[in-house]
Amino acid sequence: MSPAKEPGASPQGSGFAAVTAxxxxxxxTLPGSLNGNRLLSHWLGFHADGKVTITPGKVELxxxxxxxxxxxxxxxxxxxxTRVTARAAATPDSPDEGVTSGSLSTQDSGxxxxxxxxxxxxxxxQVVAQRTGIPVEDITIEDGIFHGPAGxxxxxxxxxxxxLLETEAPPEVTPKPASxxxxxGTSVPRIDLPDKxxxxxxxxxxLRLPGLLHARVVRPPSRGAVLTMLRDGPLPGEARxxxxxxxxxxxxxxEWDAEAAATRLAARAEWAERDTLPEATTLPDWLRExxxxxxxxxxxxxxxxxxxVTRWLKRSFHRPYIAHASIAPSCAxxxxxxxxVEVWSHSQGPYNLRADLAKTLKCPAERIxxxxxxxxxxxxxxxxxxxxxxxxLAARAVPGVPVRLLWSRAEELGWSPFSPGMLVEIEAxxxxxxTLVGWRSHIxxxxxxxxxxxxxxxxxxxxxxxxxxxxxxxxxxxxMSGGGGAPRNGVPLYRIPGMDxxxxxxxxxxIRASALRGLGATLNVWSIESVMDELAGQAGADPLDYRLRHxxxxxxxxxxxxxxxxxxxxxxxxxxxxxxxxGMARYKNLGxxxxxxxxxxxxxxxFCRRLWIAGDVGEVVxxxxxxxxxxxxxxxxxxxxxxxxxxxxxxxxxSDSWEDYPILRFSEVPRVEVAFIxxxxxxxxxxxxxxxAPTIAxxxxxxxxxxxxxxxxxxxxxxxx
Amino acid sequence: MVEFTLNGAAVALxxxxxxxxxxxxxxxxxxxxxxxxxxxxxxGSCMVLVDGKPAYACTLSxxxxxxxxxxxxxxxxxxxxxxxxxxxxxxEQAGQCGYCLSGILVSAAALLARDPAPDEAxxxxxxxxxxxxxxxxxxxxxxxxxxxxxxxx
Ligand code: FES
Ligand code: FES
Numbered sequence: 001m002s003p004a005k006e007p008g009a010s011p012q013g014s015g016f017a018a019v020t021a022x023x024x025x026x027x028x029t030l031p032g033s034l035n036g037n038r039l040l041s042h043w044l045g046f047h048a049d050g051k052v053t054i055t056p057g058k059v060e061l062x063x064x065x066x067x068x069x070x071x072x073x074x075x076x077x078x079x080x081x082t083r084v085t086a087r088a089a090a091t092p093d094s095p096d097e098g099v100t101s102g103s104l105s106t107q108d109s110g111x112x113x114x115x116x117x118x119x120x121x122x123x124x125x126q127v128v129a130q131r132t133g134i135p136v137e138d139i140t141i142e143d144g145i146f147h148g149p150a151g152x153x154x155x156x157x158x159x160x161x162x163x164l165l166e167t168e169a170p171p172e173v174t175p176k177p178a179s180x181x182x183x184x185g186t187s188v189p190r191i192d193l194p195d196k197x198x199x200x201x202x203x204x205x206x207l208r209l210p211g212l213l214h215a216r217v218v219r220p221p222s223r224g225a226v227l228t229m230l231r232d233g234p235l236p237g238e239a240r241x242x243x244x245x246x247x248x249x250x251x252x253x254x255e256w257d258a259e260a261a262a263t264r265l266a267a268r269a270e271w272a273e274r275d276t277l278p279e280a281t282t283l284p285d286w287l288r289e290x291x292x293x294x295x296x297x298x299x300x301x302x303x304x305x306x307x308x309v310t311r312w313l314k315r316s317f318h319r320p321y322i323a324h325a326s327i328a329p330s331c332a333x334x335x336x337x338x339x340x341v342e343v344w345s346h347s348q349g350p351y352n353l354r355a356d357l358a359k360t361l362k363c364p365a366e367r368i369x370x371x372x373x374x375x376x377x378x379x380x381x382x383x384x385x386x387x388x389x390x391x392x393l394a395a396r397a398v399p400g401v402p403v404r405l406l407w408s409r410a411e412e413l414g415w416s417p418f419s420p421g422m423l424v425e426i427e428a429x430x431x432x433x434x435t436l437v438g439w440r441s442h443i444x445x446x447x448x449x450x451x452x453x454x455x456x457x458x459x460x461x462x463x464x465x466x467x468x469x470x471x472x473x474x475x476x477x478x479x480m481s482g483g484g485g486a487p488r489n490g491v492p493l494y495r496i497p498g499m500d501x502x503x504x505x506x507x508x509x510x511i512r513a514s515a516l517r518g519l520g521a522t523l524n525v526w527s528i529e530s531v532m533d534e535l536a537g538q539a540g541a542d543p544l545d546y547r548l549r550h551x552x553x554x555x556x557x558x559x560x561x562x563x564x565x566x567x568x569x570x571x572x573x574x575x576x577x578x579x580x581x582x583g584m585a586r587y588k589n590l591g592x593x594x595x596x597x598x599x600x601x602x603x604x605x606x607f608c609r610r611l612w613i614a615g616d617v618g619e620v621v622x623x624x625x626x627x628x629x630x631x632x633x634x635x636x637x638x639x640x641x642x643x644x645x646x647x648x649x650x651x652x653x654x655s656d657s658w659e660d661y662p663i664l665r666f667s668e669v670p671r672v673e674v675a676f677i678x679x680x681x682x683x684x685x686x687x688x689x690x691x692x693a694p695t696i697a698x699x700x701x702x703x704x705x706x707x708x709x710x711x712x713x714x715x716x717x718x719x720x721x
Numbered sequence: 722m723v724e725f726t727l728n729g730a731a732v733a734l735x736x737x738x739x740x741x742x743x744x745x746x747x748x749x750x751x752x753x754x755x756x757x758x759x760x761x762x763x764x765g766s767c768m769v770l771v772d773g774k775p776a777y778a779c780t781l782s783x784x785x786x787x788x789x790x791x792x793x794x795x796x797x798x799x800x801x802x803x804x805x806x807x808x809x810x811x812x813e814q815a816g817q818c819g820y821c822l823s824g825i826l827v828s829a830a831a832l833l834a835r836d837p838a839p840d841e842a843x844x845x846x847x848x849x850x851x852x853x854x855x856x857x858x859x860x861x862x863x864x865x866x867x868x869x870x871x872x873x874x
Contacts, residue, residue, distance in 0.1 A: 062818025062855055189814060196819025197807045197826065199754020199794035206753040255748060256740040327758055327766060327820045327854045377818035377855045409759040624814055628860070632817055635856030658763035658852065666848040669858040 028171040033057060034112035037095030040123075041165040043116040044073060046156040050144065052079055055087045057097030058109040059348060060192055062377040063688055064625040065105045067190045069113050071621055075183040076117035076175055078141035079156070086191065090371040091354050099349035099451060101380070101515060102483060103591055103686020106621060110684050118175040123164050128154040178619065178680040185680060187624035192374070204344050204373035205331045209402035212333070214255045215394040216262040218248040219411055220465070222273045222651035223510075229270040235261040242397045245467035246271075249394045251403060275650040277510045284318045287423040287506075291444040294504040299480060299487045305438035305498035309429030313534060316425045317527040319714045321418040321646035323655070324516055325663055328376035329407040330383035330416070332391035336399045340367045345388040346375025352453025353385050359458040360389060360470065379636065380516035383407055383416035385452050386461035393462060414656030415461060418646050419516035420446035420475070420506075422486065422523045428531050429498070434539025436532075436550055438498040441490065446506045446513035447475035448485030448520060461512070474509040483588030489521035489693060492528045493586055494550035511648070517633065518587075521693040522640060523714070525585040529697035530710060533582070543582050543701070544569055553586065555616050558677055559595040560584050562614035566673060567597035577602050579706025583697025585690075592617040592690035596634065598670075598698035602706045605718050608638045608670040608699050613691055615674065618682035627674045629687040634672055637695030639664035643715055725786045728796030734783070742786050743767045743778035746793060754794035754823040758852070765851030768824035769793050775828045775850070794823040797830055806830055809868035810861070817855035825851045829865045838869055 023035045030038060037043070037057070045053045054073045060066045066086035074081040089097075097109055121141070129136045134148040141147070146154040178185075195202040220227070227246040235241070235250065237257025242249045250265055252258040278286040333344040341361075347353040350370040358365040370388070378384055387407050395403035407415075422445040429438030450459045455473060457463070463470040477485030484490070487503040516522075536546035544564050551557045560582075564570065572580050579602070584595040592615060599610040615630050643662050647655040655661040696714070703721065704710045713720040722733045727750060734749045741760075746752045746769070758766030760779045767779040770792040798804035806829050809815075816822050825848055832839055832847040839847070844865050853861065 062816075062820075064817070187814075189811065190816075193811060193814065193816055193819060194800060196816055196822050197794075197810045198798070198800055198803075199752070199823045201753035203753075203756075203820065205756070208751075254740075255744045256737065260739075325854060327764060327818070327852055328756065329758070374818070376820035379854070406757070409761060409763075628814065628817060628857070631859065632856030635858060636854070657761060658759055663852060663854060666845045666851065666853075666858055666862075669845075669856075672859055 030169055030171060031115045032108040032111035033095055033097040034115050034169055037097070038168040040116050040120055040167055040169055042095045043113060044120060045165065046160040048157050048160045050083060050157045052077065052084045052156070053087055054084060054113065055094050056109045056113060057089050057095040058100045058105040059089050059350070059372045060374050061100060061348065063629060064190050064622065065100070065109070066192060067188060068106055068621045068625060069109060070191060071183045071188050072110050072113050073117045075181050076114055077121050077144070077156070079144040081183050081188055083144065088372045089350050091350050091369055094350070096351045099352055101348055103587060103688045103690065106684040106686060110621065114175045115173055116169055119169045119173045120165060122173060123167070124156055124159060127159060127162070127164060184621045187622055190625070202374055203328070204333060204346050204375055205328060205406065207333050207344055207373060207404065209333065209335070212402045212404055213251045213253060213398060214258040215249050215251045215391065215403050215405040216258045217390050217405070217407070217411065218250065218262050218266045218269060219415060220246060220271055224276040225271040225273045227269060228272050231268040233268060235264055237261065240397065241265060242394050244393060245469060246465040247393060247462045249390065249405070251394055251398060273651060277648050277650050279650070280648050283320065283421050284423050287421060287444045290506045290508055291504040293508070294506045296502055296504040299484070299501040299503050300491050300499050303498035305429060305440050305500045307438065307498055308431045309438045310432050311430050313428045313531060313538070314426070315527070315531055315712065316423065317523060317530065317712050319422045319523040321421045321511055322516060322640055322644050323413055323418055323646050323661055324379045324382035324416055325413060325661060326376045326378055326382050329409055329412040330387035331375065331404065331406045332388040333402055333404045334388070334391035334395040335402040336395050341392055341395065342369045342371065343388050343392060344371050344373045346373060346378070346384045347388060348378060348381070348384065349451065349453060352451060353388055356385065356452035356458035356460050357389060357392060360460060360463045361392070380419070381417050381449070381451050381514040383412055386416070389460040389462050409658070410656040413661050414653040417450055417512045417514035419519070420448065420511070420513035422520065424490070424523055424527050426527055426531055428535060430535060430538065434535070434541065436494060436496050436535055439492060439496045440500045443487050443490050443503040443520065443524065444506070445486035445520060446509050447477045448513065448515050449478060450475040450512060450514040472509065472512065474507050475513040477505055483590055484520065486520040488519045488524065488588055489585055490524040491589060493553055493556055493589060494532070494547070495552050511653070517636065518689050518692045521585065521587065522696055525583065525693035526697040526700050529583045529694070530700055533701045533704065534710065547584065555593050556584060556586055559593045559614040559616050562675060562677060563595040563597050563612050566614060566675060567612040569597060577706060579702040579704065581698045581701025581703070581705055583694035583701060585694045587686070587690040592685040592687055594630065594690040594694045596691065596694040596698040598695065598702045600699060600702040600706055602703070606642060606703055606716055607668060608642065611638070611670045611672045611695060611698070613672065613674045614677065615687070615690060616677045616679065617685045617687050617690070619680050619684045620676060620678055621684065623676065626676065626687040630674050630691040631672045633689060633691040634695040635664060635669055637692035638670060638699065640692070641696040641699040641714065641716055643717070645715055723783050723787055725788060726790040728792055736783050738782060738784040740783050741779055742769070742781045742783045742791070745783040746778060752793055752795055756820055756823055765824040765828065766821060768827050768851070770827050770831055773831060773834060775831050792827065794826050797826060804830065805871045806833070806865065806868040809864040809871065813860050813864040813867060815860035815864040816857050821851055821853040825853070825861060829868070832865070833869055833872060837873060839865070
């Protein structure tokens with residue numbers, strides 16, 4: 001399989017369908033990630049002390065997934081929520097659930113956990129029934145204790161050692177109906193939050209193993225620079241140098257010595273530099289040019305886009321590179337022992353990271369253990385995987401000694417993968433009544449994934465800097481069946497009889513590109529929603545009515561109607577310098593729906609003052625958690641809409657500090673109101689990414705309402721308006 | 722030896738004077754609450770109170786703390802004896818990844834110490850040195866208001 005065809009990889013996490021272990025041939029299909037990880041003992045365990053451990057392969061990114069999964073488990077097992085502990089994923093024992101991304105965790109892992117726990121419950125019921133002679137129907141479970149007509153007859157804990165879970169999940173299991181759920185569907189407080197408000201050592205950044213050394217990387221001064229000379233000399237704190245080709249790092253016993261040594265070493269290094277980056281000021285031209293050498297493919301071809309068209313609207317929209325901009329620089333701890341290495345990492349995919357570490361080190365994957373520990377929110381593929389390789393390379397010099405490698409802010413903002421710059425050209429055709437009947441578009445971008453674990457070569461940053469370097473291959477797009485990458489949400493949800501939508505994946509990648517929350521949706525949803533507003537204007541229709549007129553998707557119409565009510569859309573009053581705008585999408589056209597109304601104020605620059613959001617994610621396991629994700633995604637979207645842009649010259653990314661890469665601050669954050677249409681009988685859909693792109697779209701349309709100009713470039717700064 | 726008061730107790734740390742207060746707190750002092758985010762007074766992750774006033778521990782040299790009282794999030798309260806702000810942050814579920822919270826909590830504590838009933842604008846202004854990438858801002862503002870109410874009651 002060519003890497004371009006491989007399906008890829010959550011709330012927050014951004015990305016696509018998780019590639020997990022494959023089921024045995026001929027086996028019945030099981031829900032979610034259970035299909036490829038069928039042994040029940042891989043998912044949960046009971047302990048004699050009355051505790052339950054769940055061991056999902058998805059990881060906590062601050063999105064609350066461990067709380068959600070614990071709720072699902074407690075409900076299906078009929079145990080109190082406080083009995084459940086969620087263990088962080090680690091190779092090789094956790095189920096391989098691929099990458100925690102694409103807003104798929106509740107879908108992939110939640111459905112697996114629900115089925116696994118329902119299966120476990122049924123097995124224990126059977127055994128207790130057999131042992132006591134009491135029929136299953138006459139047994140009830142209350143907080144893990146089994147009761148017969150005459151009282152207590154057993155418990156999960158009493159049978160904890162019976163190895164009952166060393167069996168594959170049977171397909172014929174019926175989880176509880178929605179009406180019988182007691183914990184799933186309620187806003188249970190997050191299990192990870194207490195540690196975070198008391199400053200506990202919860203992040204990988206806080207891991208302090210005995211004898212630990214601190215490491216820092218000395219990065220090249222620019223992209224593509226090659227280390228040509230390194231002068232010898234003393235270093236503070238007897239720091240030692242690790243070098244492999246152009247990968248350069250220092251190790252010292254304290255953070256201050258490691259940092260001082262890195263500064264000193266940087267001054268002793270000489271590099272051969274060259275221009276490798278395109279001209280930033282004419283990025284759209286470069287995208288067009290590079291597209292001529294790129295790989296064009298059809299996304300959708302349906303009917304004849306020109307049939308019945310009496311008027312064409314032609315528009316193009318551009319988006320710069322954007323950064324994940326995690327609040328914590330990436331960090332990892334690694335320790336070598338007898339040719340094997342153990343890594344503590346905030347990677348989104350422990351197995352995928354393991355695979356790429358093995359390729360880089362040219363060793364069997366079994367020699368590598370990856371243990372997940374939380375980091376700051378990542379919002380997609382940031383430097384988490386890259387720093388793990390850096391730590392492994394640094395630690396190789398000191399077998400037996402744990403090494404903590406922390407990136408600098410400049411590395412985080414300057415060297416992590418970015419969401420690529422994009423361009424979309426749209427032609428929308430309307431008939432004599434103003435109805436949208438034809439749509440042509442061309443979406444130009446680098447692929448939206450360089451995630452590890454999928455290609456023959458490792459995609460980790462420093463792998464390309466070694467003495468025997470690995471090539472950096474252009475990023476890929478997941479298939480449309482998994483939501484797509486660059487063309488994600490590029491197909492309008494509206495009823496349009498003729499469509500011809502194409503995308504071109506660039507085959508050159510001057511700036512490493514990968515998945516960031518929403519992938520291509522951040523551009524595509526805004527461009528479609530901008531065109532819809534303009535067409536509504538041409539037709540003399542209200543933007544809300546015009547959308548509803550073109551919608552067959554009842555759930556899309558429902559979120560639009562709801563958000564319009566929340567924001568008082570019908571009774572809105574025009575105020576000088578203020579504007580209201582609408583944006584709507586169904587994430588990936590497969591996931592959760594979000595409709596947003598944004599209110600902006602145009603002063604010396606544009607501020608977003610309020611957001612109203614209506615969402616639909618099917619069954620809601622934790623309403624407060626889902627609201628938190630929708631609101632967080634919307635504020636992230638506001639930041640991207642108004643401020644964010646990776647800056648670079650011909651050699652290096654220059655926006656490598658918060659001063660040069662500003663994100664939204666407390667004083668600029670809009671008030672947010674979120675409401676959900678609850679559909680407890682519908683499958684779970686992810687929440688992490690659904691609101692971001694519609695928010696950008698709503699802000700863009702609100703700017704037109706306020707200023708009369710229609711933005712065509714992100715971010716919506718005075719320069720771009 | 723660098724001597725100062727840390728979360729109410731006298732400490733003497735064996736650190737060179739060029740080390741930052743943040744490195745001293747996370748290193749020899751063994752704390753994890755103050756967090757590194759940028760090292761450049763741009764994000765507020767490292768914020769601590771020095772004699773009750775918010776200070777960026779990432780750029781403050783440890784020597785500057787000599788003889789002063791330093792308070793970190795660990796010094797605000799504990800799970801058994803939480804500060805009203807910590808209780809309020811949990812009640813409002815104010816946070817996602819939580820990396821920003823240590824710094825925000827100490828700044829909020831300093832705000833409530835000087836203004837027991839801050840309005841929303843005052844809270845936003847006091848927290849403006851802090852970045853939160855997860856978008857937990859509105860919950861955090863609500864939590865600070867809740868704590869102010871509880872403390873007044
Ligand atoms: S780490 Fe001190 S302000 Fe960012
Ligand atoms: S909660 Fe993640 S940065 Fe604030």
